[in-house]
Amino acid sequence: MSHPLFKLDGRVAMVSGAASGMGRQMAIGFAESGADVMLLDINLPGAEKTARDIESIGRRAIPVECDVSEVDQIRRAYELLDREFGRIDVLGNVAGEGHGGAPEKIPVEEVQQVFQNLVFGRFVMCQEGGRRMLEQGKGSIINFGSIGGWNSLGRGHMPYGMSMSAVIQMTRELSTEWASRGVRVNCIVPAQVWNDGLRERVAATDGLINTFVSGIPTGRLGEPEEIKGPAIFLASDASSFVTGIALPMDGGNLALNAGGTYPGSPRVSG
Numbered sequence: 001m002s003h004p005l006f007k008l009d010g011r012v013a014m015v016s017g018a019a020s021g022m023g024r025q026m027a028i029g030f031a032e033s034g035a036d037v038m039l040l041d042i043n044l045p046g047a048e049k050t051a052r053d054i055e056s057i058g059r060r061a062i063p064v065e066c067d068v069s070e071v072d073q074i075r076r077a078y079e080l081l082d083r084e085f086g087r088i089d090v091l092g093n094v095a096g097e098g099h100g101g102a103p104e105k106i107p108v109e110e111v112q113q114v115f116q117n118l119v120f121g122r123f124v125m126c127q128e129g130g131r132r133m134l135e136q137g138k139g140s141i142i143n144f145g146s147i148g149g150w151n152s153l154g155r156g157h158m159p160y161g162m163s164m165s166a167v168i169q170m171t172r173e174l175s176t177e178w179a180s181r182g183v184r185v186n187c188i189v190p191a192q193v194w195n196d197g198l199r200e201r202v203a204a205t206d207g208l209i210n211t212f213v214s215g216i217p218t219g220r221l222g223e224p225e226e227i228k229g230p231a232i233f234l235a236s237d238a239s240s241f242v243t244g245i246a247l248p249m250d251g252g253n254l255a256l257n258a259g260g261t262y263p264g265s266p267r268v269s270g
Contacts, residue, residue: 002033003238005236005237005238006033006232006233006236006237006238007033007034007236008030008033008034008035008089008090008232008235008236009033009034009035010034011034011035011036011089011090011235012035012036012037012038012081012085012087012088012089012090013027013030013035013036013037013038013088013089013090013091013092013235014037014038014040014077014081014088014090014091014092014129015027015030015037015038015039015040015091015092015094016040016041016066016068016092016093016094016095016096016125017040017041017068017094017095017096017144018037018039018040018041018046018047018050018063018094018095019039019041019042019043019044019045019046019047019049019050020041020043020046020195020196021193021195021196021224022094022144022190022193022195022224022227023041023092023094023095024046024050024224025224025225025227025228026092026094026142026227026228026231027039027050027054027061027092028050028053028054028228029227029228029229029231029232030090030092030231030232030235031054031057031059031061032057032228033232033235033236034059035059035089035090035235036059036060036061036085037054037059037060037061037062038061038062038064038077038080038081038084038085039051039054039061039062039063039064040064040066040068040077040095041063041064041065041066041095042065042066042067042068042095044063044064044065047063047064047065048063050063051063062080062084064077064080066095068095068096068117068121068122068125069096069097069113069116069117069120069121070121071120071121071124074121074124074125074128075124075128078128078129078132082132087132087136088129088132088133088139089133089136089138089139089140089235090139090140090141090142090235091125091126091129091139091140091141091142092142092144092231092235093122093125093126093141093142093143093144094144095121096117096118096121096122096144097114097117097118098114098117098118098159098160098163098164099113099114099159099160100155100156100157100158100159100160101156101159102156103156103158106156106158106159110159111159111162114159114160114162114163115159115162115163115166117163118160118163118164118166118167119163119166119167119170122143122167122170123170126141126143126170126174126185129141130174130178130183130185133178133182133183134178134181134182134183136182137181137182138182138183139182139183139184140183140184140185140186140234140235140236140239141174141183141184141185141186142186142187142188142231142234142235143167143168143170143171143185143186143187143188144167144187144188144190145164145167145168145171145187145188145189145190145246146160146161146164146189146190147189147190147191147248147250147253147254148160148161148164149161149162149163149164149165149166149167149168149189150164150165150168150189150246150248150254151254167187168187168189168246171185171186171187171244171246172244172246175243175244176244179243179244184234184239184240184242184243185243185244186234186239186242186243186244186245186246186247187245187246187247188227188230188231188234188246188247188249189246189247189248189249189250189254190222190227190249190250191212191215191216191221191222191248191249191250191251191253192212192216192221192222193221193222193223193224193226193227193249194221194222194223194224195224198221209221210266213265213266214261214265214266214267215253215256216250216251216252216253216256217251217252217253217255217256217262217265218251218252219251219262219264219265220251221251222249222250222251226249227249230247230249234247
């Protein structure tokens with residue numbers, strides 16, 4: 001029997017990016033812990049599949065087509081949430097596209113679009129969810145950051161890294177503003193976690209997998225299912241005194257010195 005502190009019975013969660021990858025697994029994890037879930041994604045068929053999987057375990061799920069870079073679409077999704085559920089207890093802020101390019105060449109419009117996706121969209125999601133949680137006097141917001149927002153990845157990641165750094169700081173700011181009013185705001189900071197896009201990049205770029213693995217002391221990339229534990233912890237009363245954190249889900253990446261190695265590392269030990 002699971003510890004009751006981790007239960008989400010009677011709660012309503014909204015998860016963006018719920019059609020695939022970590023967003024999908026987060027939503028399923030919340031449902032497995034007892035929550036009903038609204039599923040946002042630009043990929044509606046994928047969100048509908050996640051909804052069917054959640055319904056098969058006896059929880060309610062509503063898929064919604066939503067581009068989180070579009071403020072009006074976010075607000076319409078929350079209006080539907082109000083009609084269907086009348087409350088929100090947990091927000092999983094996962095979705096958002098990131099583009100890259102050499103900083104001396106990338107058009108500023110592309111940088112602006114990355115911020116629209118990853119920063120402004122996440123802020124509006126937090127703002128709309130936070131307003132409702134503040135009225136209730138309780139709620140948990142879980143933003144998605146990245147190790148690329150903690151330190152530099154290079155390889156043309158500047159717009160992504162700038163955006164994810166902003167998300168991490170936004171989390172700290174919101175947690176400071178809202179904690180005394182019952183709303184906790186935290187951030188999960190993943191390293192490389194397998195998804196279809198990452199598999200394509202690894203297949204197309206010689207040596208990229210070794211670049212990734214050389215910085216992860218566990219010696220492997222993450223699996224999407226591994227988001228469930230941190231997400232359920234931060235969503236539930238098990239983390240009732242935890243707010244404002246950036247929780248690495250990185251296999252030890254941020255703990256490893258840039259010049260360091262670990263047993264079995266692809267790097268040559270010196």
